[in-house]
Amino acid sequence: MSDQSTEAEQDRDAREDEAYTLSQKDISAILYAVEIDDAAKLTELMEPLHAADIADLLEQISGYDRSRLIRLYDREFDGEILSELDESIREEVIAILTPQVLAEAVRDMDSDDVVDLVEDLDDTQQAAVLDALEDSDRVAVQQALSYPEYSAGRLMQREVVMAPEHWTVGQAIDYLRATPEEELPDQFYHVIMIDPRLHPIGNVTLGKLMRTKRATRLIDIMEDTFKVFTATQPEADVAYAFNQYHLISAPVVDDEGRLIGVITIDDAMSVLDEEHEEDILRLAGVGEGSLSDRVMETTKQRLPWLAVNLVTAIAASMVISQFEAAIAQLVALAVLMPIVASMGGNAGTQSLTVAVRAIATRDLTGANVWRVIRREVLVGLVNGIIFAVIMGIVGVVWFGSPSLGYVIAAAMVINLVVAGLAGTAIPVILERVGVDPALASGAFVTTVTDVVGFFAFLGLAAAVLL
Amino acid sequence: MSDQSTEAEQDRDAREDEAYTLSQKDISAILYAVEIDDAAKLTELMEPLHAADIADLLEQISGYDRSRLIRLYDREFDGEILSELDESIREEVIAILTPQVLAEAVRDMDSDDVVDLVEDLDDTQQAAVLDALEDSDRVAVQQALSYPEYSAGRLMQREVVMAPEHWTVGQAIDYLRATPEEELPDQFYHVIMIDPRLHPIGNVTLGKLMRTKRATRLIDIMEDTFKVFTATQPEADVAYAFNQYHLISAPVVDDEGRLIGVITIDDAMSVLDEEHEEDILRLAGVGEGSLSDRVMETTKQRLPWLAVNLVTAIAASMVISQFEAAIAQLVALAVLMPIVASMGGNAGTQSLTVAVRAIATRDLTGANVWRVIRREVLVGLVNGIIFAVIMGIVGVVWFGSPSLGYVIAAAMVINLVVAGLAGTAIPVILERVGVDPALASGAFVTTVTDVVGFFAFLGLAAAVLL
Incomplete structure (x- = not known):
């Protein structure tokens, strides 16, 4: 038995090693390496790691270790690590980096990544990052920041590969080969096809472009599915469409329908x-909290909901x-x-979770x-009846009173039916009036089930038993 | 005021029209069209819709409408719609389709989509779909089905574009142009580069391939980030790596490290x-429920958790x-x-949700x-103290008893500290012993907070007040 579990554990460890680039070791x-101040060793250990893993590492270690590590690793610090970092840690890290290292780090980032980086920074830090950029990049970033938060405009990159609709495959390929590297996205x-007014009309995949005869017109090898987003559209719509289609x-495109950027999967x-996380x-x-927030921030995030719950209670x-x-x-x-209320x-909660997800x-x-x-x-009715029978029996056995059994059974049915109704109707109504159902449904539904639960049980008891 | 809200509503409607292909209209x-049995009109209305939207439509209408619609639309029925359908509805739809239509529908699907389609079907339906496939496709699907459920092997497609590591850009392009369409993925x-033993050693993007001189060696334009999965690895690891990197x-690759398929984003x-949904x-x-499940299925899905909750209560x-x-x-x-227990x-729940997500x-x-x-x-301690003060005051004002205030305040602090501890420690422990923390943490944590809440409050009250 112990052999088996050891083997299973080993299997699991091996699997995890495969999946995680970053191990506990x-x-x-x-x-x-940080503790003994060995910069060479540190660089050697960090070298094979992906920026995303370095970011995870920085998030998981203590603030003290983090600041020592960054100071020691300073010169090698890559902009991509900043992109991958959690917001709260990111500000801390940027504050530790020297201005030169910061400038170096952001200079080779894509415009959409810089936008993602600076949009949550405070003004001083934002200015520091923007100052580090070349003029054209700074303008691009500032333009992106002019779109509303959480919009397609913030999400897109401005480097676009486009071709006029009348081009042939050969023309498109020649154009791609002639364009300097830095004007193309990473x-x-x-290739997005555009009409003379710069309106996008279709997509050609690179695979198809490469495999098709040079004389073929692009318009004949366009993809079937083609979706265009406007810069002001919420990013949630964009994510939905990518997933759905x-x-x-x-x-x-901008308000006039002209191509201004591209969003990738x-x-x-x-x-x-x-969105899921949220x-x-x-x-x-x-x-909005994250694991790396401090005690007081976390307390502040949790407090409002507990306050609402207190009112409910x-x-x-x-x-x-x-x-x-x-x-x-x-x-x-x-x-x-409490049994009736808790059930x-x-x-x-079951009904409302299903409803919130489905919305x-x-x-x-x-x-x-x-x-x-x-x-x-x-x-609710079927489960109510099932648990009514069970609780009815429990009531009789525990307290020796059949009428107490009837009362709790009836209250159970009432409360579970109401729970099903409220759990679905409340999120739907909240969504209709423009409130995020994920945020507010819980408090409303719990209030309803608590009040109805106590009222039904105690009310019936007072009427029947006393 | 009413003008404003109308405008806001119009804005919202316009935005929704943009985002959804499928409108209420x-x-x-x-x-x-279904009601008046107008097949021509129905085909005309369905024509512009994406398969994913048709699947959504079928999920949202009643069972009666669904079966009438499918019978009327029969001949046009596309395999992709089946891929997009929710499991429970999918079986129903397959049962309605005539064998010829079903055969036609699955024949032009990619192997990974057919796998996704048949893996959840019952044996009779699975056999019907497999019979409809050509021999080579059927073998491919059956091979994929030999990998464990939820593994990379089930997720991959077998059509792969590969090139030997010593090739040049020109050789790779010529090969791509010479390969017949049906041997390439959609x-x-x-292009995945392989060594002589068929082990994948790197990726070259099509964009780079297209822009690089013909004489350049592929090995010189490989991507930095390259991850390889084994067929038996859980799909959750695959999804994590795609997102992380x-x-x-x-x-x-198979157990010998040989390239056998490719997974796309x-x-x-x-x-x-x-995974998120789950x-x-x-x-x-x-x-595991979905919105299209029937009353009895849904009841059965919800019952176990309610039963656990009953024991807890x-x-x-x-x-x-x-x-x-x-x-x-x-x-x-x-x-x-109930106030102490509920808080x-x-x-x-707050602590455990953060912990479950972070895991x-x-x-x-x-x-x-x-x-x-x-x-x-x-x-928990800070929030406990804050709400202890509030509830202490409520206790005094409501019941006019300072000592009742002290008792409820002390119980509040104890229970919120315990809640923070249990909410984090329980999911971590469950994960260590191999139980899904998302599934089981709630029951454990609620039991702890209920028991501690009632015990602390009533116990202190009995000791201090009586």
């Missing part, structure tokens, strides 16, 4: 990832206080009442909202 | 999306029942006790676990 070795997958890259993937954290009432207590006399007569009520709260993925729409509400209510 | 028009972004495509993006639903105790009730005498003496205790439950994104590791636990406990 690497981290220890790096921290040791990575590109499509399996896009690899897509052009961005890796940017869309990051947005999707952030949804999951908001559902739990955690706000006090409202529920007020319902209970209406039945003080009943409880004083029959203390069993106090013992059993309702959980069933409500986020655009699967819950006007076309099926009534069917979904009906289903959730019926699910 | 489209759905109504399509359902009307979309590809890299901004990969676009990556080779898959759109597949990785789908996996990432599913995490968020598991955190809420909803299991009964455990908490048993704590309360130990203090029946105290409650009988002072009913205010029954009124106030603890919420604070615990999933591999940001919470051995390197920082103690620092994170320490932070969560301190956050």
Whole structure:
């Protein structure tokens, strides 16, 4: 038995080594090099690491180790590491870097990465980074910053590969070969075809371009699926479309429909990832926080939701206080009442999570909202009946009172039906009035299930038992 | 005021029209065409829609409309729609399609899409789809199915573009132009370089290939970042690496390290999306469900978590029942006790959600676990003190008893500290012993905060007040 588990563990460790570039061992070795102030050793250990892994490393070590590591590694510091860093750590790191190193680091970054880097910095740091850029890059970054936050304009890169619609394959290839490296994006997958007014009309993939005869017209080998975004469109729409239509890259246009940039799938993937993160954290009432935030920041992020919950809990207590006399007569009520409320709260959370997710993925729409509400209510009813029977029996066995069993059973059914209804209807209504359902649904649904749970149970008990 | 809101609504509608290909109006028009049995009109309306949107449409309408629509649209039915459909609906749709239409639909799909399609079907349907394939495709699909579920082998496509490491740019381009279309993948972004033993050694992007002189050796224009996956590696690792290292495509090798397929970013993006979905639903105790499941399926998915919660709630009730005498003496205790438990439950959920996410994104590791636990406990302490003061005052004002205020304040601090500790430590421990923390943490943490909450409040009250 112990052999087996050891083998399974080894398997697991081996698998993890394969998947993670950064192992616990690497981290220890790096921290040791920092401790003995061995810059050569540190550089040697950091050399094989990807910028994303270095960023993870910086996030995971303590603030003290972080600042010592950066000072020791200073000269080698790459701009890409900054892009990959979590916001809260990023500001700290930028503050530690010398101006020269910072300038060096940002100078070779793509414009969209610089935008992503500077948009969350405070004004002094933003100015420092912008000053480090060449004039044309600075203008590009400033222009991108003029688009609203979380818009396609902030997400796009300005380096675009385009070709007039009347070109042939041969013309496009010759153009690509003649264009100097620095005018092309680092990575590109499509040539975007434009009409004379600079409006994008279609995509040609590089694979097709390479495999097609030189005389063929580009227009004849265009992709079927083609989506265009405007610079002011929310990045959430962009991420949705990339995911829904399996896009690899897509052009961005200005208000006149002219091509001004391109968004690639890796940017869309990051947005999707952030959206998910946000949804999951908001559902739990955690706000924007990250693991590397400090105690006071984290406390501040968590406090509002706990305050809302306190109001909710006090409202529920007020319902209970209406039945003080009943409880004083029959203390069993106090013992059993949290069960009904807790079951309702959980069933409500189930329904609301499904609804919030379905709204986020655009699967819950006007076309099926009534069917979904009906289903959730019926699910509440069936589960309500099942747990009513169980709790009825528990009530009888525990307290020897069949009527106490009936009361808790009836309250259970009522609360689970209400939970299904509230859990679906509340997020839908919040979305309609323009409030993020992930953020606010939980408090509303819990209030409903607590109040209904206590009221149904204690009210029925007062009417039937006393 | 009403003008403003109308304008805002119009803005919102316009934006939604831009983002969604499928509008509420489209759905109504399509359902009307189905109702009047107008196949020509239906085909005309469906023609401009992307397969992913048609799949969404089928998911959102009722079962009755769905089967009528499919029968009317039958001949035009595209394999890609099946790929995009939700599992539960997919089986239903396949059962409605005639064998000829089904055969036609799957025949022009990529091998990885067919795998994705058949892996969840029951045996009869799977056989029907496999029979429809050509021999070579069927062998490919069956081979893919021999890899474990949720592995890189299931995710990859077998069509690969490769070149020997000693080739020049010119040789690679000539090879690409000479290869017949059907042997190449639909979309590809890299040429994978291999050594004589078929081991992949690097990637060359098509953009670079196209822009480089014919005489240059491929090995000199390889990408810096290159990741190789083995066929048996979990797809979650693949998705993580694509996201972490901004990969676009990556080779898959067998146990001997030989190149057998390639995974592209759109597949990785789908996996990432599913992983998130699973995490968020598991955190809420909803299991694998989807919006299109029926009442009984949904009930069954939700029931286990509610059953666990019932056990938890009964455990908490048993704590309360130990203090029946105290409650009988002072009913205010029954009124106030849910507040302490509820605040603890919420604070615990906050901590555990952050921990579960950080484990999933591999940001919470051995390197920082103690620092994170320490932070969560301190956050619990600070928030505990803040809400202790508030509740102490509420206790005094509401019930006119300073000592009741002290008791509830002390219980609040204790429970919020415990919530921070349990909310972080429990998911970390579950992950270490190989249990998915997203699935099981909630029940454990809530049990701890309920039991500690009731015990601390009622216990202190019994000791101090009575």
